[in-house]
Amino acid sequence: MSASQFLTIFISAVFIYNVILSRFLGLCSFVAISKETKPALSMSLAVMFVTTMSSIITWFIYRFLLIPFDLTYLRTISFILVIATFVQFVEMVVRKTNPAMYRLFGIYLPLITVNCAVMGVAVLNSDMFFINGRALPGSFWYSAFQGVCAGLGYALAMLLMSGIRERLDLCNIPESLKDFPLAFIIASIMSLSFLGFNGFKF
Amino acid sequence: MKKFFNEFLRGIAKENPTFVLVLGLCPTLAVSVSVINGIGMGIAATFVLLGSNIIVAVIKNSIPQRIRIPCYIVVIATFVTVTEMLMKAYSPALDRSLGIYVPLIVVNCMVLGRAEAYASKNTVMNSFFDGLGMGVGFTLALILISGIREALGAGTILGHRLFASFEPAFILGMPSGALLVIGLLLGFFNVLKGRKA
Numbered sequence: 386m387s388a389s390q391f392l393t394i395f396i397s398a399v400f401i402y403n404v405i406l407s408r409f410l411g412l413c414s415f416v417a418i419s420k421e422t423k424p425a426l427s428m429s430l431a432v433m434f435v436t437t438m439s440s441i442i443t444w445f446i447y448r449f450l451l452i453p454f455d456l457t458y459l460r461t462i463s464f465i466l467v468i469a470t471f472v473q474f475v476e477m478v479v480r481k482t483n484p485a486m487y488r489l490f491g492i493y494l495p496l497i498t499v500n501c502a503v504m505g506v507a508v509l510n511s512d513m514f515f516i517n518g519r520a521l522p523g524s525f526w527y528s529a530f531q532g533v534c535a536g537l538g539y540a541l542a543m544l545l546m547s548g549i550r551e552r553l554d555l556c557n558i559p560e561s562l563k564d565f566p567l568a569f570i571i572a573s574i575m576s577l578s579f580l581g582f583n584g585f586k587f
Numbered sequence: 588m589k590k591f592f593n594e595f596l597r598g599i600a601k602e603n604p605t606f607v608l609v610l611g612l613c614p615t616l617a618v619s620v621s622v623i624n625g626i627g628m629g630i631a632a633t634f635v636l637l638g639s640n641i642i643v644a645v646i647k648n649s650i651p652q653r654i655r656i657p658c659y660i661v662v663i664a665t666f667v668t669v670t671e672m673l674m675k676a677y678s679p680a681l682d683r684s685l686g687i688y689v690p691l692i693v694v695n696c697m698v699l700g701r702a703e704a705y706a707s708k709n710t711v712m713n714s715f716f717d718g719l720g721m722g723v724g725f726t727l728a729l730i731l732i733s734g735i736r737e738a739l740g741a742g743t744i745l746g747h748r749l750f751a752s753f754e755p756a757f758i759l760g761m762p763s764g765a766l767l768v769i770g771l772l773l774g775f776f777n778v779l780k781g782r783k784a
Contacts, residue, residue: 409616410691412616413612413613461671461693462664465660465694498660499699501695505687508690508691559774560777562770569769570766572766572770573765573766
């Protein structure tokens, strides 16, 4: 476990392999909710929270349940169930205890259950930080940190996109490209510019 | 029989999951680098969709309304696990090139969407044909996208060289190329729709 490893995870999860622009995880919500900045920010906060927590939870499941009992083939089914339950639980807690926060991002929580970004990061963690059924030293911190960074990458792409789309409201766009098609073309150009980070390797 | 055929056709054209409903795009874009990947992902998703549609239609009356989504997710995840294991056993190369996108079929909005919107309200036979139509529509969309990307981005189709002298546009094989192709295709289908109306 070293600082440079964390730096590598940060750069690669936020810039080089950005969850949305390079791995295409969470694309549905990215296109659907990025029309304005405010909901985009709330959604990003919610995703960041859930990716971090689910990275931590699934690490425990994988390390202490699936590996010792040789059940790694149940990874998909156990991860999705745990994530869905966790998200549901958080939604209930937030709704009961903090209405202001619920209005800010709680309504996006149910959407996140089937957000590929959350499940994708959990699966990636178990692929990257466990080799031949053994946890790498420090894998817990790496997994948690990768969860945070994936959330940051999501937020970065989401905020850039919503900023651009807000300005597009005032532009004269061909009828057939409105909404989805143009959003994808913009995302394509963003992804192209993120390619520049590729040289950024350690 | 005609009714079933209509169910089947609906998924291919009028409600194509990729181009009309715009569902399940993550795997579509990520794996469409080559046609063979596209076909593999299409078949895997079709299998999951068929299985989950049938099971959900069979047990729809015994699922309590309030926890139906977790129930659907368990059914879907089971079929995804079966697919994963079959793929690992019979075509490890394809499994490696599809990578994490095989387990991610479980969060594909298309599969859950069909369970919730269709299979939970319709008979088993109807759901079967709906799943088949949606799956085939998804596969055709994948073949179209990956065909464009492979032909222009690598100059090949299914690994065969297309042109004698052609400098492939490398960018189409990259993530940004996938987003560009789907954006332009969606725009193109909108033009077609506008002309018909």
